[in-house]
Amino acid sequence: xxxxxxxxxxxxxxxxxxxxxxxxxxxxxxxxxxxxxxxxxxxxxxxxxxxxxxxxxxxxxxxxxxxxxxxxxxxxxxxxxxxxxxxxxxxxxxxxxxxxxxxxxxxxxxxxxxxxxxxxxxxxxxxxxxxxxxxxxxxxxxxxxxxxxxxxxxxxxxxxxxxxxxxxxxxxxxxxxxxxxxxxxxxxxxxxxxxxxxxxxxxxxxxxxxxxxxxxxxxxxxxxxxxxxxxxxxxxxxxxxxxxxxxxxxxxxxxxxxxxxxxxxxxxxxxxxxxxxxxxxxxxxxxxxxxxxxxxxxxxxxxxxxxxxxxxxxxxxxxxxxxxxxxxxxxxxxxxxxxxxxxxxxxxxxxxxxxxxxxxxxxxxxxxxxxxxxxxxxxxxxxxx
Ligand code: HEC
Ligand code: HEC
Numbered sequence: 233x234x235x236x237x238x239x240x241x242x243x244x245x246x247x248x249x250x251x252x253x254x255x256x257x258x259x260x261x262x263x264x265x266x267x268x269x270x271x272x273x274x275x276x277x278x279x280x281x282x283x284x285x286x287x288x289x290x291x292x293x294x295x296x297x298x299x300x301x302x303x304x305x306x307x308x309x310x311x312x313x314x315x316x317x318x319x320x321x322x323x324x325x326x327x328x329x330x331x332x333x334x335x336x337x338x339x340x341x342x343x344x345x346x347x348x349x350x351x352x353x354x355x356x357x358x359x360x361x362x363x364x365x366x367x368x369x370x371x372x373x374x375x376x377x378x379x380x381x382x383x384x385x386x387x388x389x390x391x392x393x394x395x396x397x398x399x400x401x402x403x404x405x406x407x408x409x410x411x412x413x414x415x416x417x418x419x420x421x422x423x424x425x426x427x428x429x430x431x432x433x434x435x436x437x438x439x440x441x442x443x444x445x446x447x448x449x450x451x452x453x454x455x456x457x458x459x460x461x462x463x464x465x466x467x468x469x470x471x472x473x474x475x476x477x478x479x480x481x482x483x484x485x486x487x488x489x490x491x492x493x494x495x496x497x498x499x500x501x502x503x504x505x506x507x508x509x510x511x512x513x514x515x516x517x518x519x520x521x522x523x524x525x526x527x528x529x530x531x532x533x534x535x536x537x538x539x540x541x542x543x544x545x546x547x548x549x550x551x552x553x554x555x556x557x558x559x560x561x562x563x564x565x566x567x568x569x570x571x572x573x574x575x576x577x578x579x580x581x582x583x584x585x586x587x588x589x590x591x592x593x594x595x596x597x598x599x600x601x602x603x604x605x606x607x608x609x610x611x612x613x614x615x616x617x
Contacts, residue, residue, distance in 0.1 A: 260449055261366055263351025266344055270336070279355040289332040297356040305602065308349050313337040346608055354452060360413050362445035364438060369446025372439055376431070384613070385450045397427045403613075404511065405451040405458065416444045453598055453613050457513045457573060462610070463565050465576045465583060465597040466504075468497070468529040493528040501532035508534075516572030519543060519564070521579060530577040537577065540564075545579040558585055562605035569601070587612070 268277075274289070276282040279296035286292050300308065309315075314335020340348070374383070380395075382388040385402035392398055400407050411419075417440050423430030431440070456462060493501070508515060520530040521543040530537035542557035542564075549557070561582070568574050583591050587609055591597060598610040 260350045260354045260452055263347035264366060266348050267351050278361055291332055296352055300352045300356040305349055309345055312345055360448055362448055363413050364441030364445045366445040366449050369442035372443055373446050395427055402447050403451045403454060405455040408447055408451050413444050453611060454511055460514050460572045463568055463574045463576060463599040463601060465586060467578060467580055467583060467591055468525045493525060498532045501529045505533035514572030515575055516570040518575045520577035526577045534575060543578040545581055547581050565599055566601050566603060566605040566607045
């Protein structure tokens, strides 16, 4: 208890100074809220179909955790919106969807439906329920835990250097998924080892459940990447362009010499590749801007890089050319169908057109292809380096 009190004094100081800069939390956050307010009454808290209203219906809903993995996002969208033109192949076991399943078209917008689907996918892959409200968990986490576990949960909080310990990486599904909800709750309440404080008396059981739920959603992006079929967008490290400008000028723009990527940049890139590898993420293909630095960073990280013209910086391009490159990239991402993931190395000016979010150093963008030239952003995440 003494440790906690001492640390809390620390926190108040440090937290006042720390910017709350969590990368976009997974859409499953929003989806859970919608699920509870709109779907739970029939489909049940865990999606298995035992909601309080289910027994009143002639046709009881199927177990969504079995059903959802067999369906594409498009199919789910059609069923949830209640679109009239449900293709035969998408109809459920009854040949058509019963009237008991409401049509949500007028109630929910596109992004809410996507969030719901993200949450349904979470429900069908997770071994663990969400026992509490992850939004509350997020707030509590930032207040009490990020100081050690890091704003993003990867274990790089400000206090870790001071006390010289590295907490577990909460964003790693291989680690956190092994703990049951009750083990996590117990460890949070009672503490662990010399430096993980116990929060009994500070946090209520409800707050601990909220934290457990937040932790469950934290590692979703990595779990998705393990499943493959996604597009990961990265850029070369900034230090190569900014702070290193003098040496950058000396670099060989023909890409023939080996002096383009600095030793530090190369070491960082290798770490990135190792991180993906250590998590068992399958990288099927890497495409990069023809710019030497992007290509070399990609090579150092993943050992492969196919240079494609449409990933070149568009800053100095005539607008028709820039538009043509942008549409080629949209198609490449939207129609990606590989089993593993596609990695795209490009420049900030290109990324700005793909996402409203800015990719800071060490951040990457995860995108889900939706066919043709359409795709959805899953989120922006920070690399554990
Ligand atoms: C009033 C009860 C009710 C509510 C509320 C409800 N559903 Fe359903 N839902 C059903 C029933 C009943 C079925 C089964 C329809 C059938 O198979 O003909 C169903 C079917 C489904 C299916 C297809 C799987 C199956 O059982 O055939 C999905 C996916 C689905 N619902 C998602 C949702 C989502 C997402 C929400 C919230 C936005 C929601 N439902 C809200 C009653 C409901
Ligand atoms: C003072 C630093 C510190 C703070 C603050 C802190 N933790 Fe930890 N946490 C650690 C360390 C260090 C470990 C690794 C403990 C070990 O295995 O020895 C850890 C481990 C954990 C684990 C893994 C437990 C296990 O069984 O291995 C969870 C879950 C966890 N912390 C959650 C939290 C939550 C939630 C909060 C905020 C309420 C929090 N921590 C606050 C340092 C901290």
